[in-house]
Amino acid sequence: MLSRTIRPAVSVARSVEAQRTMATLREIEMRRLKSVKNIEKITKSMKVVASTKLTRAERAMREAKKYGAANNELFKHTQAETESAPKILYVGISSDGGLCGGIHSSITRAIKKEMATAPGDLAVVGDKPKAQLGRAMPNAFKVSFNSVGKDVPTFAEASAIADEIVKQGGDWDEIKLVSNHYLSAIAYESEVTTVISAKALQAAAGFQQYEMEEDVSQDLAEFALANALYTALVEGHAAEISARRTAMENASNNANDMISSLQLQYNRGRQAVITNELIDIITVSSELMFGSC
Incomplete structure (x- = not known):
């Protein structure tokens, strides 16, 4: 048994250790555990909101694809035969929102890959891809x-974007729309849709068979651009909502795992404090018992 001069020192050491453990437990309970629980509530709510929006976005996408199908039929046999390389404008289509996984970086990678093969000018829909591409190719x-x-994007928004692109006055032969293609509720991929200009449209073999005024071909090219933009915007919106729901679901699952880990750490620390207090109580009781003897 320890001497009476050593016992007080042991009791003081245990008291200091218990205070440190209690401070750690308070930090786990009041800061980390509470913070993670709040984050889990936010991400779970955002997942529910994204799930609700996804149904509407999918419905709008199915309707918008009819416009895209009409464009595909129109330009199926309208590739112009040019000896020189066409002048291209790339239009990256995404959004300003975050917390949606790699939805923006997929557009950025696709544009970089396309421009490495066939350089051209660049237009961007959305602040996120603009920030990413602005560092790589500002000129x-x-x-x-x-x-x-x-x-959900509207045809009016697509028409406004198409008008602004036309007003820039670039003498482009092709406009390549780089957008996210919605595959399923958990998958998407970037794709490129090509729309040719009025000049290239008039030079196409399929259209040279008809007598067509210049104004008509210009209007047709602008309307086709608006159609293609509308389809890409709505489908990209559906892909973004789907990616955001998946990201929030993963974040909620990770938060739940972290909560379980912190709760286990807290319970073990609390059990250690209780055990030390019981040891102190038993030690004091033993000293009183043997001291009275």
Whole structure:
């Protein structure tokens, strides 16, 4: 048994250790555990909101694809035969929102890959891809758009973007729309849709068979661009909502795992404090018992 001169020192050491353990437990309970629980509530709520929006976005996407199908039929046999390389404008279509996985970086990678093969000018819809591409190719920018995609995009928004692109006055032969293609509720991929200009349309073999005024071909090219933009915007919006729901679900699952780990750590620390207090109580009781003897 320890001597009476050593016992007080042991009791003081245990008291200091218990205070440190209690401080650690308070930090786990009041800061980390509470913070993670709040984050889990937020991400779970955002997942529910994204799930609700996804149904509406999918319905709008199915309707918008009819416009895209009409464009595909129109330009199926309209590739112009040119000896020189066509002048290309790339239009990256995304949004301003975050917390949606790699939805923006997929557009950025696709544009970089396309421009490495066939350089051209650049227009971007959305602040996120604009920030990413602005560092890599700042001199290629011609025009950018923001505040698009907060809700389901409309044909009026697509028409406004198409008008602004036309007003820039670039003598482009092809406009390549780089957007996210919605595959399923958990998958998407970037794709490129090509729309040719009025000049290239008039030079196409399929259209040379008909007598067509210049104004008609110009209107047709602009309307086709608006159609293609509308389809890409709505489908990209559906892909973004789907990616956001998946990201929030993963974040909620990770938060739950962290809560379980912190709760286990807290319970073990609390059990250690209780055990030390019981040891002190038993030690004091033993000293009183043997001291009275």
